[in-house]
Amino acid sequence: MGRTVLLNPGPVNVSEQVRKALVNPDICHREEEFTRLLGSIRARLLQAFAPKAYTSVVFTGSGTAALEAAVAGSVEEGRGLLAVVNGVYGERIARIGRIHRIPVKEIRASWTAWPDLEAIKSALRQEPAIQVVALVHHETTTGLLNPVVEVARLAKRYGKVVLLDSISGLGGEPLDLDAAGVELCVGTANKCLQGLPGLSFVLIRQEEIPRLLAIPPRSLYLSLGENWQSQEKGEPLFTPTIPIAYALDEALAELLDEGVANRSSRFEAASALLREGFERLGLRFLLPPSLRSRTITALHQPDGLPYHTLHDRLKAQGFVIYAGQGALAGQIFRVATMGAVRLDEYRAFLDALALSLR
Numbered sequence: 001m002g003r004t005v006l007l008n009p010g011p012v013n014v015s016e017q018v019r020k021a022l023v024n025p026d027i028c029h030r031e032e033e034f035t036r037l038l039g040s041i042r043a044r045l046l047q048a049f050a051p052k053a054y055t056s057v058v059f060t061g062s063g064t065a066a067l068e069a070a071v072a073g074s075v076e077e078g079r080g081l082l083a084v085v086n087g088v089y090g091e092r093i094a095r096i097g098r099i100h101r102i103p104v105k106e107i108r109a110s111w112t113a114w115p116d117l118e119a120i121k122s123a124l125r126q127e128p129a130i131q132v133v134a135l136v137h138h139e140t141t142t143g144l145l146n147p148v149v150e151v152a153r154l155a156k157r158y159g160k161v162v163l164l165d166s167i168s169g170l171g172g173e174p175l176d177l178d179a180a181g182v183e184l185c186v187g188t189a190n191k192c193l194q195g196l197p198g199l200s201f202v203l204i205r206q207e208e209i210p211r212l213l214a215i216p217p218r219s220l221y222l223s224l225g226e227n228w229q230s231q232e233k234g235e236p237l238f239t240p241t242i243p244i245a246y247a248l249d250e251a252l253a254e255l256l257d258e259g260v261a262n263r264s265s266r267f268e269a270a271s272a273l274l275r276e277g278f279e280r281l282g283l284r285f286l287l288p289p290s291l292r293s294r295t296i297t298a299l300h301q302p303d304g305l306p307y308h309t310l311h312d313r314l315k316a317q318g319f320v321i322y323a324g325q326g327a328l329a330g331q332i333f334r335v336a337t338m339g340a341v342r343l344d345e346y347r348a349f350l351d352a353l354a355l356s357l358r
């Protein structure tokens with residue numbers, strides 16, 4: 001089978017070096033070889049995204065595993081969670097909270113707009129039991145960038161902890177976590193980091209650690225505090241996906257080599273190229289330019305051309321696009337610019353798209 005270019009928002013195409021890292025030697029996770037590998041991953045995560053003030057904890061599982069660990073592990077008994085919801089992933093945060101019997105206040109907004117900061121402010125003022133304010137950095141549902149700095153500033157004013165789902169943001173969208181005042185930031189191996197799926201992580205502000213360790217675990221496998229404590233001693237709590245860890249370590253080395261800002265600019269250049277092409281082809285964008293991320297473009301489904309037809313025509317030419325989700329299913333399609341994909345491949349995609357729209 002030839003190369004398929006993945007234009008879905010993860011899992012992404014990876015470099016040959018990342019793929020080859022999968023077949024590094026067999027090791028035991030209770031030996032120094034794995035301690036070194038885990039140490040390298042955790043150090044590189046901090047080097048890339050959050051030096052000094054932060055620490056990190058890695059989970060086996062896709063992004064949702066680390067997200068669930070962060071939500072369930074950060075709200076104390078008797079306190080609540082405020083979830084900003086303007087897409088499928090904001091809804092997921094709220095749902096995780098409810099599953100763990102955490103009181104959840106949802107601030108709902110249109111899926112194609114920023115949340116109402118005044119509504120967040122009045123909820124924070126009126127409900128002192130809220131302890132954690134959670135939001136999605138980049139709403140993958142639509143490709144919308146949320147106002148993280150503004151929401152975090154409000155949360156700080158009321159003394160709240162900020163939990164950010166940056167699973168599709170880290171490595172793609174510039175953000176200074178420290179300056180923004182984010183305490184917990186969730187990421188995954190296989191989106192803008194260009195690793196393979198199976199590992200996810202939480203970056204945690206050091207000062208938060210004593211508070212997190214005092215929260216009784218709501219989950220055995222996904223305990224934020226206990227997993228962190230064990231990893232600090234150099235050992236994972238449970239058997240990790242070792243090949244995926246090799247691949248993530250290599251992917252992080254490549255990210256640091258390329259430079260996080262350059263990585264993000266590369267994705268930005270790719271989306272600019274595609275967006276020019278989409279306009280030429282007469283496609284209509286879901287979001288205005290001011291709300292769009294660097295890595296996902298959501299387009300209205302052209303009249304008379306069902307999603308699956310468009311998808312199948314493109315797949316036959318070697319390109320995988322992504323359907324709308326939730327309330328937008330059938331109405332939009334999405335094209336991501338994440339992963340180890342060359343500009344000439346994006347140009348070839350535009351040609352394939354032009355053919356497929358006829």
Ligand SMILES: *Cc1c(COP(=O)(O)O)cnc(C)c1O
Nearest residue numbers: 062063064089138140165167168
């Ligand atoms: C991909 C993604 C997730 C996690 O999805 P998984 O399938 O568990 O990796 C969570 N939040 C956002 C914003 C995402 O883009």
